[in-house]
Amino acid sequence: SGTVFMPWHCASGIVTDIQLTEEKEAIRLAQGGILDDAIEMLTRVIAAAPEYPSALNNRAQVLRLAHREDDAKSDLDKAISICTPLTDKYSVFRNVAAQAYTQRGLLWKKAGDEERALADFERGAALGSVFAKREAVSLNPYAKLCHSMVRGLMEKYHFSHPEEGPDSKRSRT
Numbered sequence: 001s002g003t004v005f006m007p008w009h010c011a012s013g014i015v016t017d018i019q020l021t022e023e024k025e026a027i028r029l030a031q032g033g034i035l036d037d038a039i040e041m042l043t044r045v046i047a048a049a050p051e052y053p054s055a056l057n058n059r060a061q062v063l064r065l066a067h068r069e070d071d072a073k074s075d076l077d078k079a080i081s082i083c084t085p086l087t088d089k090y091s092v093f094r095n096v097a098a099q100a101y102t103q104r105g106l107l108w109k110k111a112g113d114e115e116r117a118l119a120d121f122e123r124g125a126a127l128g129s130v131f132a133k134r135e136a137v138s139l140n141p142y143a144k145l146c147h148s149m150v151r152g153l154m155e156k157y158h159f160s161h162p163e164e165g166p167d168s169k170r171s172r173t
Contacts, residue, residue, distance in 0.1 A: 007116040016047045018098045023055050030062045053096045069107050076104040087127060098127035105135060105136055114139050 022045050030038035042059035045103035046052065056079040063072035105120035118139040122130030 015052050019045045019048055027058060035062055035066045036090050051082055053082040057096050057100045073107050078101045096126045098129040102129045102132040
């Protein structure tokens, strides 16, 4: 009746229930703003299971919150390298990879590197992240151009045909 954890098989072995519990506790600490303790706990989990991508992804999230972007990017790079070859076989790796690509995209975007951000958001979107898809669309130069053109046409049409606007009597019939 409780949450069932599937054992994570990693290159370094199986992630134990203790490590899974510590990871969940670290997430709870991070949500409460206790970032240093959360980072320390996730670091212990990663030390015990260095090929466990979920812990790397979660520590990266906490590191981002602590404004340690370089450390976060390093964890994301490793999580992505572990997950990517396994995304076709296992949905859990696909989900972690989608999150990692999305987080790394946010780091690139914050650094002003829209090209890399777009590439990572597109990868995250392809793996199922709805948020990454929205970010990719917002950064896509063709989507920006199209949106700008449509907005310009709508404004031009509204100014040249005010009688057909939402406040006109004609539109209420």
